[in-house]
Amino acid sequence: MAHVVVVGAGLGGTIAAYELREKLGSEHKVSVVNKGSRFHFVPSNPWVGVGWRDRAAIEVDLEKVFAKRKIALHAQGAKRLHPAERRIELLDGESISYDYMVIATGPELAFDEIEGFGPEAHTQSVCHVDHALMAKQAVDKLIASPGPVVIGAVQGASCYGPAYEFAFILDKALRDAKVRDRVPMTFVTSEPYVGHLGLDGVGNTKGLLEGELREHHIKWICNARVDKVEADKLLVSEIAEDGSVFKSHEVPQAFTMMLPAFRGIEAVRGIEGLTNPRGFILVDPYQRNPSFPEVFAIGVCVAIPPVGKTPVPVGVPKTGFMIESMVTATVHNIDQLIKGKTPSAIPTWNAVCLADFGDSGIAFVAQPQIPPRNVNWSSSGKWVHLAKIGFEKYFLHKIRSGESEPFYERLAMQALGIDKLKKVKIEPEA
Numbered sequence: 001m002a003h004v005v006v007v008g009a010g011l012g013g014t015i016a017a018y019e020l021r022e023k024l025g026s027e028h029k030v031s032v033v034n035k036g037s038r039f040h041f042v043p044s045n046p047w048v049g050v051g052w053r054d055r056a057a058i059e060v061d062l063e064k065v066f067a068k069r070k071i072a073l074h075a076q077g078a079k080r081l082h083p084a085e086r087r088i089e090l091l092d093g094e095s096i097s098y099d100y101m102v103i104a105t106g107p108e109l110a111f112d113e114i115e116g117f118g119p120e121a122h123t124q125s126v127c128h129v130d131h132a133l134m135a136k137q138a139v140d141k142l143i144a145s146p147g148p149v150v151i152g153a154v155q156g157a158s159c160y161g162p163a164y165e166f167a168f169i170l171d172k173a174l175r176d177a178k179v180r181d182r183v184p185m186t187f188v189t190s191e192p193y194v195g196h197l198g199l200d201g202v203g204n205t206k207g208l209l210e211g212e213l214r215e216h217h218i219k220w221i222c223n224a225r226v227d228k229v230e231a232d233k234l235l236v237s238e239i240a241e242d243g244s245v246f247k248s249h250e251v252p253q254a255f256t257m258m259l260p261a262f263r264g265i266e267a268v269r270g271i272e273g274l275t276n277p278r279g280f281i282l283v284d285p286y287q288r289n290p291s292f293p294e295v296f297a298i299g300v301c302v303a304i305p306p307v308g309k310t311p312v313p314v315g316v317p318k319t320g321f322m323i324e325s326m327v328t329a330t331v332h333n334i335d336q337l338i339k340g341k342t343p344s345a346i347p348t349w350n351a352v353c354l355a356d357f358g359d360s361g362i363a364f365v366a367q368p369q370i371p372p373r374n375v376n377w378s379s380s381g382k383w384v385h386l387a388k389i390g391f392e393k394y395f396l397h398k399i400r401s402g403e404s405e406p407f408y409e410r411l412a413m414q415a416l417g418i419d420k421l422k423k424v425k426i427e428p429e430a
């Protein structure tokens with residue numbers, strides 16, 4: 001019997017546990033270590049931030065569904081991984097051992113890297129449902145007492161889609177509340193241009209997003225480094241190509257929501273051979289760690305280099321389709337190893353995204369993720385908003401049922417009409 005332990009039950013870890021359970025026979029054991037027993041659908045957090053969803057709508061109690069699927073849940077969370085000993089130290093002092101481990105612990109949010117930044121200081125966040133609920137209270141205050149708004153993503157961020165989403169969703173919420181005319185809005189981003197998205201743009205994302213920002217009366221500052229946040233303003237340096245400060249801005253704020261830079265969680269940071277200096281897990285093309293061959297990693301916790309040099313550091317986003325491809329490849333490769341074969345599945349890491357703007361949205365497909373590409377497609381319209389709502393319902397229904405599904409693959413192949421977007425490439429057996 002092999003024991004496979006997934007650490008982290010977010011978007012990647014939960015579907016990995018379901019796929020492992022389906023792929024491996026009942027003679028093998030699948031366990032999950034998570035901080036808590038509840039799954040949150042992170043892509044819905046921007047809606048929670050304006051009160052269009054509450055916690056219950058986007059949360060799933062994993063205890064019952066895991067028990068039904070015969071997946072053991074350790075909800076204490078991991079204190080430290082000990083890959084040399086094939087052991088996970090839990091936060092309550094217990095330890096569990098494994099034959100294979102899949103790390104899916106997502107990001108630690110690096111708010112502390114900027115003075116005055118984060119939900120414990122002067123800005124809001126939608127990265128976690130708890131933050132999004134706090135942001136909702138701040139939105140209510142903003143509606144009661146309108147003032148300037150800043151939305152965006154700081155230096156080193158890698159997740160830009162939700163920043164654009166939240167800008168347009170908040171714009172819609174403020175229009176609905178009839179106070180938008182008293183709220184100047186500025187989009188402040190480390191991207192070198194609007195619509196770069198950490199991917200050097202996809203299709204016409206530059207044109208589409210600039211157009212949307214103009215149409216919604218949202219000004220923007222690119223190449224932005226946030227130096228400090230104060231209760232009523234942000235101190236922002238606009239950085240030139242040569243790295244010098246081109247312009248200094250004092251941007252007034254009554255409400256700010258900016259995506260932070262990410263880093264690996266404490267339980268994995270600084271483990272020689274496992275992580276890079278920011279604590280992201282090093283993997284080979286099979287999602288396998290080169291130093292610890294029984295360790296795989298999926299999702300936001302994986303180390304991926306940026307697409308190119310930019311005046312302000314900009315990371316590569318790790319989105320649903322890409323994460324799903326990492327999951328399917330990892331499950332295939334662990335199954336191969338259990339059967340005494342060599343890993344042969346390589347995830348394609350394509351980017352397929354729907355970004356909701358409250359009453360419309362943009363969609364894009366990048367294949368491969370890094371340009372030049374074979375597919376470099378973007379589109380916009382009301383259909384994106386409706387597709388994203390339908391997708392959320394479908395995803396949560398499947399998570400509640402304990403069924404693994406090629407969610408993003410279906411979206412790419414059916415909703416977006418693309419029939420050749422493969423999640424994984426299987427190498428022929430040697």
Ligand SMILES: Cc1cc2nc3c(=O)[nH]c(=O)nc-3n(C[C@H](O)[C@H](O)[C@H](O)COP(=O)(O)OP(=O)(O)OC[C@H]3O[C@@H](n4cnc5c(N)ncnc54)[C@H](O)[C@@H]3O)c2cc1C
Pocket residue numbers: 007008009010011012013033034035036042043044045046077078079104105106107126127128159161162265267298299300301318319320321323352353354355
């Ligand atoms: C606001 C927002 C919106 C997004 N919207 C989209 C979108 O619309 N489409 C898209 O494709 N992508 C989107 N993304 C990107 C990406 O799909 C999500 O970030 C996704 O949740 C990443 O999945 P993950 O499994 O890597 O991490 P997560 O979903 O964050 O899961 C990490 C898990 O690890 C657990 N964990 C943390 N520390 C420990 C520990 N010490 N021990 C045990 N468990 C631990 C956490 O509790 C959590 O359950 C969005 C990201 C954000 C932040």
